[in-house]
Amino acid sequence: MELRRDYFADVRKDGLHEIGQPRPRLDSPGHVTGKTAYFADRNFPGMLHLKMVRSPHHHARIRSIDTSEAEKHPGVVRVLTAKDVPHNVYTILILIQIGPEDETVLADGKVRWKGEAVVAVLAETERAAQEAAAKVKVDYEVLPAVFDMEEALKPGAPLVNEYHGQNYYLYDSGECRKVRFGDVEAGFAKADHILEQSYQSSPIEHAPTETTGCVVAPEGNDRFTCYTNTQAMFFTLDNTSIILQMPGNKLHFVGGTVGGGFGGKVDVIVEPIAILGAKLTGRPVSFIYSREEEMQISSPRAAEKVVIKDGVMKDGRIVARKVTGYTDAGAYSRHSPYGAQKGAGHYPGPYTVPNVWIDTYCVYTNRTPSSAMRGFGVTIGDFALEVQMDKLARLIGMDPLEFRFINAYRDGDMKAHRQPTEGAALIECMQEASRAANWPVAEKYMAMSSYRKGA
Amino acid sequence: MAKVPVQFTLNGSEKAEFIESGTTLLHALRDKIGDTSPKGGCHQGTCGACSVIIDGELRLSCLTLAETCSGADIKTTAGLAEGGVLHPLQRAFLDAFATQCGFCTPGMIMAAKVLLDRTPNPSREDVVEALSGNICRCTGYEPIVQAVLTAARANSQNAA
Ligand code: FES
């Protein structure tokens, strides 16, 4: 690896010994010998297996649940419904005061997406749990469902989640997160060209090789050890403590070894119900998603829609940018109000634009709840922004890389959300990319710097 | 339910268990015998994480009934290092950064071992073909392909 020491020569500290050096990963010896202990490698005598009865409908009222046949099935030890869960309505971000609590651990009176957990069955074997789950009878009254964000925002759309009362997350700023900077309409008025485009993405599943799950062992003193592949250990611990109304010191979480996560294992989904099962039966419990559950049930990256309207001058300057972003949370919040908010903070991208208007909505639909995935709230936005940048460059007949140099943010520039730019390196990255990709740009761009001084 | 006896050699040592008829080899190895090096990624024959070697053949242990393995010679990644010395494939996976989360690694190493046992000097295409039943969601495969090629070179140098 080549380190370009001429960039930021005056701010770089030398004496870096690790950067640029290959170093063995500490966990690899365990991986190549098969010794690394993933949660499912723990096995306890008398361990029960938990299987979930899930909603076959996108939106339905539950008239009744009959678990009597399932309870009689050989090998079944316990069947759990909403009434068994001490604090059944929760939301993970309540820990950072992002409410209201809007999601049920086990469905209570209503299901809001196809696959929602309704009844948990604990049995001696996976097979017995699966067979008994098939014997649980749930009487549903199917309700109209909405799957499209724009449809969901129209008046008269089916209400997805009563805890919100409307099909969008209500921020303290209102129906969306808003950023206002300069005068965007004045910017459009003076622009040589205006380009408005919309970009859309589908949900994306992380598909980790190891599915989501946990193994719980009671320690015999009202304390429970939970071996889990969560990516959010303390979020899970604290939310479990709320859901089960148990002090945190009764919960011992062991994790850190994750067979692929990519953001898909940050929700608090398997642990509370498995610990509850262990508590109510006094037995170890294993709850592991099947591959089908991993694909259909675990939160994907949110579907997004991004509408970008830009005003650009013939000389390449973007003078106004208006972005409206929609994040499809699915039926419940999970991390999506935060994802949509990140989008608001991220636009207009790494470019300095004098007039900016941003609205980002977190929308509820009857789809699988979405959540975190690698740069959620930002990644799809970057796709939209960069495709838009290429289109703008084409519109004014300019090289797309030179067009980005003209608009790149630099140290000292005020960003739309009122933070001065610091430590920018976009120009230097593009200079390096220009060399590496053999995509030459005019000398004046190669002489630019992210530093304002002398620029 | 009636139990069935099953007896086989696992990484050179004799194992005997009573299992329920219909138990997969993956389940028997992991939950009965305690060799957790084969991983269950899908339990439906699509990911390769559960790969083991049975009588020299690469097999998916999630689709193999344990009771069909009586008398078989079974090898898993847990038995690959000899006397604490890593097998060249294990060494190469370490050195080439061919593991990230590591969940696919034992299965990958099994698939690679069967390839190198039969084709000591494989082409890149041979390696890609041999690993085509094993899914890795983390590494992007290239470091794994490189690791297998490196191990093959190390093997043939040792043999020379
Ligand atoms: S667990 Fe056997 S192929 Fe996936």
Ligand code: FES
């Ligand atoms: S290293 Fe994670 S699946 Fe391959």
